Amino acid sequence: MSEKKTLEFEVYFRKPGSSLSRQLRKKQLIPAVVYGPGQKSMALSLDIRSVEKYAKKEYENKIFTFKSDEKDLNGLKVxxxxxxxxxxxxxPLHIDFLSLxxxxxxxxxxxxHFTGKSKGVKESGGVFNIIRRNVEVECFPSEIPESFSIDISSLDINQNFHVSDLKVPENIKLITSPQASLCMVSEIAEEESKAEEADESAPASTGSAESASKGGKKEDSAAKK
Structure with a gap:
């Protein structure tokens, strides 16, 4: 297995406690904890700037290596x-790490990721709905995929794609049910469609017509007097 390039977090051992955590934040440090199978839970802290930098979505499921003076933390992959x-x-207030x-x-x-534009939307005016934005998988840490992609171009009205439609490598085990829906194209609600038709067929009122109507009302009032 080829190991992914890892990123580093410089971390510091700390004593647990809410009051100590507040003191850390004043020093621009974020309290954190690391735990996992065969790993005793340990309290630590790290610079807020590194947390903000790597909190972005592009770093989801990336493997990080701890750099620390504490021997139980140094070199730990998380x-x-x-x-x-x-x-x-x-x-950011707190971060949890899973040791690997x-x-x-x-x-x-x-x-x-959903790519393309569905047939049902382009040709029939349907509505594309995302039901599930991620799936759970099981694999070795070095083989974690960045994302899955599915082309929705062929999706027609009242059709959907399931988890089983994803192209998943053989070394990746799907945990999410293959029958779970990912997305679908639905018809516009009948009431909504009728309302749109009514709006389109209704005659547009003009300013002169409104003036004439107001004038007529004034004449009627004068006649009554």
Whole structure:
């Protein structure tokens, strides 16, 4: 197996505790934890700038290597598992890492990309709906795919694609059910279609017609007086 190029996080051992975590954030450090099969859970911290840099979607499922003075952390290969953010500022607050054994399979979610424009949308005015944006797979860490892609060009009205329609390499095991739907093309709701037809067939009112109507009302009022 060819091993993927890894990226580095410089990390520091820390003592657990919420008060200590607040102190770390004031120093532009983010509290974190690493855990996994055969790995004791360890509290650590790392520079907020590195977290912000590698929090982007392009670094999902990338393998990172820890660089640390702590021997139990140094050289550890990990995946980003979860990042917690402040609800107001959207600054990262905490990050979870999953430690990896490169010789053992791991389960991850892989994003699905939809390419092309479906036949049902182009020719029949249907609506394309995405039902599932990722699938869970199991494989060795070095073989984690960046994404899966599926061409939706042939998809017609009331048709859908399932997980089984993805082209998955033999070395990748699908955990998500093959029968699970990925996307579909549906018809526009009948009520919505009728409303659009009614709008198109309704005569457009003009400013002069409105003026005439108002004038007529004034004359009627005068006659009554």
């Amino acid at each position: 995946l980003k598992k979860d990042i917690s953010y402040d609800k107001v500022t959207r600054n 054994d490169m010789a053992k399979a791991v389960r991850v979610n892989v994003e699905v």
